[in-house]
Amino acid sequence: MSEQAIEDPQIGLQLIPQQGSEYAAQVDHLYYALLGISGLLMAILAGLVVVFAARYRRTLGRGRGKLLSDRSGRRVEIGFALSLCAAFIGLFFWASHLYLELYGKPATDITIDVVAKQWMWKFQHPDGTREINTLHLPVGETVQLRITSQDVVHSLSFPAFRLKRDAVPGMYTTAQFTPIRTGESHLFCAEYCGTDHSRMRGKVVVMSQTGYQRWLAGQGDAPSPADAGEQLFQSYGCSGCHKPGDATLAPELAGIFGKPVPLASGETVVADEAYIRDSILQPQKQLVSGYQPIMPSYSGQISEEEILQIISYIQSLTPGEQND
Amino acid sequence: MTSVVYSENEDRHATPRDYLSGGWSIRSWLLTVDHKRIAWLYAVSITGFFFFGSAAALLIRLELISPAGDLLSAESYNKLFSLHGIVMVWFFLIPSIPATLGNFLLPMMIGARDMAFPKLNLLSWYIYTLGGLFTLAAVIAGGVDTGWTFYTPYSTLFSNSAVLAAATGVFIVGFSSILTGINFIVTTHTMRAPGLSWLRLPLFVWANYATGLVMVLATPVLAVTLLLIALERVLGIGIFDPALGGDPLLFQHLFWFYSHPAVYIMILPAMGVVSEIVACFSRNPIFGYMGMVLSIMAIALFGFVVWGHHMFVSGQSMYAGILFSFFTFLVAVPSAIKTLNWTATLFRGQISFSVPMIYALSFLELFTVGGLTGVFLAALALDVHLHDTYFITAHFHYIMVGGAVTGYMGGLHFWWPKLTGRMYSRPWATVAALALLIGLNLTFYPQFLLGYAGMPRRYHSYPEEFEILQVLSSLGAGVLALGYLLPLIYLSWSLRHGEKSGPNPWDATGLEWQTPSPPPVHNFAETPVVTEEPYAYK
Numbered sequence: 074m075s076e077q078a079i080e081d082p083q084i085g086l087q088l089i090p091q092q093g094s095e096y097a098a099q100v101d102h103l104y105y106a107l108l109g110i111s112g113l114l115m116a117i118l119a120g121l122v123v124v125f126a127a128r129y130r131r132t133l134g135r136g137r138g139k140l141l142s143d144r145s146g147r148r149v150e151i152g153f154a155l156s157l158c159a160a161f162i163g164l165f166f167w168a169s170h171l172y173l174e175l176y177g178k179p180a181t182d183i184t185i186d187v188v189a190k191q192w193m194w195k196f197q198h199p200d201g202t203r204e205i206n207t208l209h210l211p212v213g214e215t216v217q218l219r220i221t222s223q224d225v226v227h228s229l230s231f232p233a234f235r236l237k238r239d240a241v242p243g244m245y246t247t248a249q250f251t252p253i254r255t256g257e258s259h260l261f262c263a264e265y266c267g268t269d270h271s272r273m274r275g276k277v278v279v280m281s282q283t284g285y286q287r288w289l290a291g292q293g294d295a296p297s298p299a300d301a302g303e304q305l306f307q308s309y310g311c312s313g314c315h316k317p318g319d320a321t322l323a324p325e326l327a328g329i330f331g332k333p334v335p336l337a338s339g340e341t342v343v344a345d346e347a348y349i350r351d352s353i354l355q356p357q358k359q360l361v362s363g364y365q366p367i368m369p370s371y372s373g374q375i376s377e378e379e380i381l382q383i384i385s386y387i388q389s390l391t392p393g394e395q396n397d
Numbered sequence: 398m399t400s401v402v403y404s405e406n407e408d409r410h411a412t413p414r415d416y417l418s419g420g421w422s423i424r425s426w427l428l429t430v431d432h433k434r435i436a437w438l439y440a441v442s443i444t445g446f447f448f449f450g451s452a453a454a455l456l457i458r459l460e461l462i463s464p465a466g467d468l469l470s471a472e473s474y475n476k477l478f479s480l481h482g483i484v485m486v487w488f489f490l491i492p493s494i495p496a497t498l499g500n501f502l503l504p505m506m507i508g509a510r511d512m513a514f515p516k517l518n519l520l521s522w523y524i525y526t527l528g529g530l531f532t533l534a535a536v537i538a539g540g541v542d543t544g545w546t547f548y549t550p551y552s553t554l555f556s557n558s559a560v561l562a563a564a565t566g567v568f569i570v571g572f573s574s575i576l577t578g579i580n581f582i583v584t585t586h587t588m589r590a591p592g593l594s595w596l597r598l599p600l601f602v603w604a605n606y607a608t609g610l611v612m613v614l615a616t617p618v619l620a621v622t623l624l625l626i627a628l629e630r631v632l633g634i635g636i637f638d639p640a641l642g643g644d645p646l647l648f649q650h651l652f653w654f655y656s657h658p659a660v661y662i663m664i665l666p667a668m669g670v671v672s673e674i675v676a677c678f679s680r681n682p683i684f685g686y687m688g689m690v691l692s693i694m695a696i697a698l699f700g701f702v703v704w705g706h707h708m709f710v711s712g713q714s715m716y717a718g719i720l721f722s723f724f725t726f727l728v729a730v731p732s733a734i735k736t737l738n739w740t741a742t743l744f745r746g747q748i749s750f751s752v753p754m755i756y757a758l759s760f761l762e763l764f765t766v767g768g769l770t771g772v773f774l775a776a777l778a779l780d781v782h783l784h785d786t787y788f789i790t791a792h793f794h795y796i797m798v799g800g801a802v803t804g805y806m807g808g809l810h811f812w813w814p815k816l817t818g819r820m821y822s823r824p825w826a827t828v829a830a831l832a833l834l835i836g837l838n839l840t841f842y843p844q845f846l847l848g849y850a851g852m853p854r855r856y857h858s859y860p861e862e863f864e865i866l867q868v869l870s871s872l873g874a875g876v877l878a879l880g881y882l883l884p885l886i887y888l889s890w891s892l893r894h895g896e897k898s899g900p901n902p903w904d905a906t907g908l909e910w911q912t913p914s915p916p917p918v919h920n921f922a923e924t925p926v927v928t929e930e931p932y933a934y935k
């Protein structure tokens with residue numbers, strides 16, 4: 074295997090990592106709140122233990138004092154439990170709200186496709202530029218990560234953005250964030266994935282918008298994922314059956330992305346990334362209503378990156394526009 | 398006949414002989430059905446496994462002193478943390494308190510002559526020890542590098558190591574847990590002394606009873622999961638591997654359905670130990686006994702519905718994540734009530750700082766830190782940042798080492814005079830207890846900081862800025878090692894040279910203190926009758 078040099082950002086020890094996004098600052102607020110509550114509870118506990126230990130130590134030779142009645146004891150317990158519950162419910166809503174923001178699907182400016190493998194992170198930008206273990210991003214744009222793995226489970230971790238998402242083979246996971254300041258920060262694999270797990274790391278480089286455009290331009294001409302997907306669509310022979318304006322052999326694909334599809338089984342699924350991937354690799358699994366199971370499986374013949382490119386192509390089609 | 402392998406026609410009215418007087422022949426140990434001797438067999442086995450697990454931990458901490466991966470190769474490092482996790486979780490922590498102190502004390506605390514199924518009890522030790530040795534051999538000779546979590550598809554398709562053998566060993570050892578659990582449950586239900594109603598049971602018995610329930614209900618799921626791994630690895634049936642049409646998340650669900658309750662198998666018995674100690678050394682009845690019992694049962698129950706909190710970033714449904722987060726907050730409440738009640742038990746007592754009490758108070762500090770940081774991890778957005786970082790490592794070591802091991806050490810020092818009839822050196826024991834407290838905090842507190850700073854777990858090499866915190870942590874591990882080695886020395890020494898302790902050196906309540914030390918073969922000359930509430934300290 075190639076012993077590629079690891080490129081760590083030189084940022085020094087930050088106990089609170091740089092707040093790369095608004096969201097990071099919001100997570101830190103939650104952290105501070107919890108630190109405050111925990112500190113208070115620890116201080117009360119330690120205070121009580123020390124005071125009790127000093128006042129009621131046996132060496133004073135005093136007899137045991139009168140104990141609390143069962144009734145007031147129960148009141149203390151219930152009061153404590155209820156106030157704890159109230160605090161917990163507040164924290165629960167706060168944290169869940171942020172979680173939905175991170176993993177939900179708001180409008181995004183750019184989508185980065187991420188494919189993990191033992192032991193590297195492969196990124197593809199919307200214009201087709203690829204990079205490994207380093208991710209360049211423009212400041213101020215909302216980025217969506219579309220993540221999968223071609224072997225085992227990995228986990229993409231950006232501490233500066235308080236973001237982490239597992240890369241699971243056979244599945245697409247997403248997360249989004251908006252960098253608000255330029256600079257470098259860590260990029261880690263957080264899920265143990267075998268021998269060189271700890272070398273599967275690098276950096277995120279946030280650049281000014283113009284800097285990012287200049288950087289992209291300097292990376293040479295690669296076709297965009299959608300264009301590459303279109304070529305694959307031809308070369309794998311998909312276009313032979315999935316023809317524009319002709320849905321006799323196979324369903325037309327323009328405009329289906331994100332729409333419900335009626336299945337032969339009578340169910341309905343939404344044609345998202347996972348469905349398209351399944352349809353390429355296991356075409357008989359969820360057959361579209363009204364069609365024969367004649368499509369061959371492409372399992373073992375097509376790479377994860379190629380599948381993502383075909384998905385991008387299908388995503389880019391609008392009804393009546395599929396061109397061959 | 399000098400053996401204590403007792404028979405049906407033994408004269409039960411003869412002068413009771415202590416359980417060790419039956420001799421030291423191999424046969425008297427390996428064929429014994431006396432729960433007290435079986436407890437010792439377990440103690441010897443788990444101490445051996447603990448040695449292997451600790452040695453692995455020390456090598457890991459040595460490697461992490463420098464950022465570059467220079468002491469060990471990446472393969473060796475990965476094998477060592479796998480060995481550490483597998484051995485410590487399955488062969489030390491899970492059996493630690495239940496199989497040793499629980500085995501010894503549960504029958505005595507309820508006024509019984511033995512466990513309900515003495516032969517099953519012995520069988521469980523054989524299964525445990527043989528399964529454990531088999532796994533250890535597989536892990537060391539074959540080199541297992543999957544971590545103790547065996548995540549698929551890495552463990553089924555990519556890791557070319559002795560995964561199958563290791564999983565088989567863990568599968569076998571699971572049955573010893575199940576047998577122990579059944580024994581605890583049946584013994585507690587059927588063999589309580591006259592007058593010993595459920596609400597007069599010592600909390601240690603309640604805790605082990607609840608542990609038994611969790612063992613019996615959760616362990617079979619682990620067995621099924623490991624069997625499915627074997628099917629996939631051997632026959633290539635697609636269960637967890639997506640390339641074969643399986644689902645890797647299914648493995649995580651099944652694994653954590655067992656492994657989260659397993660955390661409560663580890664911590665509940667320690668909670669039971671601490672309750673006994675705190676009551677005894679503050680000369681007070683436990684504050685809110687009923688609340689303590691309900692908390693134990695609530696923890697055992699809610700422990701079964703929080704497994705998904707290990708999977709907040711895994712790609713499971715976000716809404717499932719929200720539900721699991723809610724239950725996780727919920728399960729923290731009974732633990733908090735227990736902490737409150739231990740503290741309140743000190744109120745207006747007569748507190749002395751004997752060695753067991755130092756351990757119990759250490760437990761209180763360590764468990765509270767572990768518990769509160771658990772709340773950080775229940776909070777979804779914070780968990781996303783902290784998941785799979787050193788924050789997690791720190792959190793569960795505060796619970797498992799700070800909680801479970803400190804509880805075990807406290808219990809060992811509390812009941813040592815009962816187990817052996819001898820007292821250990823108190824000054825040395827005080828030093829060891831303090832070394833444990835200081836070493837533990839020094840080892841794991843810096844790891845919280847590393848975690849929030851972003852450093853992932855299971856890293857053989859790491860960015861340079863984390864070095865200072867890693868060095869502190871390794872220093873702590875050295876102090877911690879002292880806290881484990883010292884007891885091994887002075888406790889062994891006391892077996893022969895310690896002063897005789899008498900039946901009840903701490904002046905404690907509880908049936909186990911009403912018989913001589915060491916106890917006679919059948920524990921009690923006559924079946925005791927209970928007329929008092931528990932913890933009737935005057």
